Structure formats: C-alpha cells, structure tokens
Amino acid sequence: MVALGVGISWYSLRNVKLSHLMNDIVTLNWWWLLVALGCIGLYFGLEAVVLQKFVRHRYRNYSFRSALRVPLAEQLFNGITPFSSGGQPAQIFVMAQSGIDAGRASSVALMKFVVFQAMVVLNFLFAMLIGFHYLAEKLSYLSLYVLLGFLIHFAVIVGLLLVMYWYNFTKRAVRIVLIPVGWFMKADRFAKFQDNINEKIDSFYEESLRMTKDWRMLIEVSVLTFFQLLFYYLIPYFIMRAMGYHGINVIMVTSLNVLIFLVTSLFPIPGGAGGAEFGFTELFAKFIPSHSKLILAMLIWRILTYYLGLFLGMFAMAMRPEKAEEIPMDQEVTNKN
Secondary structure: OHHHHHHHHHHHOOOOOHHHHHHHHHOOOHHHHHHHHHHHHHHHHHHHHHHHHHHOOOEEOOOHHHHHHHHHHHHHHHHOOHHHOOHHHHHHHHHHHOOOOHHHHHHHHHHHHHHHHHHHHHHHHHHHHHHHHHHHHHOHHHHHHHHHHHHHHHHHHHHHHHHHHOHHHHHHHHHHHHHHHHOOOOHHHHHHHHHHHHHHHHHHHHHHHHHHHOHHHHHHHHHHHHHHHHHHHOHHHHHHHHOOOOOOOHHHHHHHHHHHHHHHOOOOOHHHOOHHHHHHHHHHOOOOOOHHHHHHHHHHHHHHHHHHHHHHHHHHHHOOOOOOEEOOHHHHHHHHO
C-alpha cells in the first residue's frame, strides 16, 4: 500500500514543478499543521476512551494504553484490506490479547462500530444540507457516488442490528456457515468446536443486550464519537490554513470532507487509494486555486489520515499487551449500584 501510495503521489505530481512545490513547503505555517496533527491524535484518543467506557463494567485495570492499541490496530488493518474489512477482526484480536473474552470483545467492537456508523450517517445528513448543493452544481458526477455511499453505510447499520438482536437468525446463519468446516474435522472435535462457537454467540448476545440497556453510556459514547469524527473532518480546514488561505468557510470545508469520506468507502482498493486523492483534489480545487498547493494539501491530508495510521498501527501491534482483570458478576452488580 505504501508503494501504491508513492505511485499515486508521483502521478499526482507529474504536472507540478519541483521549485513551486519546494516553495510551498517552505512557506507552510507549521503551527496550523500541528493543529491538524492534534486533530488526528484526538481522533485516535477519543476512540480509545469510547472503548474504555464499553468495557469498564466487566473489566478492571484496562488502561488507556491498552485501549489505544485497538484503534491503531484497526487503522492498520482497515488500511491494508479491501473495503476496510480487516479492522473488526483486528480489534477483537487485540482486545483478546488484553484478556477480554472473544464474545465480549466481538460485542464491544460491533457496538462501537454501530455507534460509529450512526454518527457517520448523522454527520452526512448535516453535510447534505450544507454542501450537497455545491456538489450537485460543481461536481454532479460525484453526487451519485455520495448517495450510494450513504445507502451502503445505512445498510451496514441495519445489518449489524439484525445480527446483534436477531438471536435465532445469527445461530442459524453460523450453523450453515460451519457445515463445510465439519467436512474437514473429526465428529467429536467438530462438536466441541460448535459448542465453543455457540458459547461465544451467547456471550455476544448477552453483552449486546446489556450494553444497549445502559442508555447513559450509549449517549456518552455517541457524543464522544461525534466529536471524534468532527476532529477528523476538520483536518483539511487546518491544512488550508497552513497553506496561508484565510476567510475559508469552515462549515463548508468540513461538510465536503464528510462527503469525501463516503465516496472513499466505495472504492474496493485498500485505503480507498486513488479514490481518496481524486475526491480531495476535485472537491477542494475551488478553495485551493494553486495546483501545486492543492496537490501538497492532498499529500499532507493522506499522510495524516492514512499513512500515519498504518505506521502507528504497526508499532501498536508490536507493543506487549497489558492484561485486564475480569470483574465477577456479583461485583459488577455492586459497582453499578
């Protein structure tokens, strides 16, 4: 993916004079770039706080360091798999390394993902009211992609809720999926394997019900996730300020970045490579009239929102996990009271 990114960057720079690019780099306002860097740091940090809130009733000594490994691992595996399909299994794996039961880890990862998708859709609705007229007027060919991206994210939420709360459907679906597995395993071993899977599904279902009954926690994580996404969406604005552009409509720029997020999710290539760069340059060309500055802004944006996550994720995976301690059921009830 890094090699592909280098290729895309080289292709984007083919019509940019090196002297112009170097001059744009020298004249950057690095303080505004630090603000943009702080935004991506808050994006990762708030997700770690959300994770801690989801597991606090069942596990003690689950540190912020352990929680931060999860979104960083998610960034790595989202960035190297088509349609970001590797992020969820990576989160479950990292949580399991910290001693969290796989069924509960699955519930936490899925519930967190549902809240995240819900906030994405909510932000999209705001962005549509503010920026869709600009998109339809200036870049009408992207309007269909944006609407398609919204429908996909909305369908994902519906599908996840069905899996979480349609217990019998989940059981039947898993039973059907496991049939081919039984062809390659001995009968007694396969039976034990099925029992273990069923136990994890039961744990997953119970945890999902428990978490949705805690409305205070759900409101807290929804607010945190909303601000997590807001910091992410603000990054292009601060990059433009670093470029020396003033008087920019921050609401419009933020809304357009929401739309880019949806367009990028449609591309099957890991990280939305190609689609993300294209969407950024097309949508923000009006705000950054200089071609060399536009390409530089796109490259900085991709480094902060994509490549930084890849390398931090590799570092997080290499870190030694800290073990959390499960709280017994009777103590959990006492803590709630």
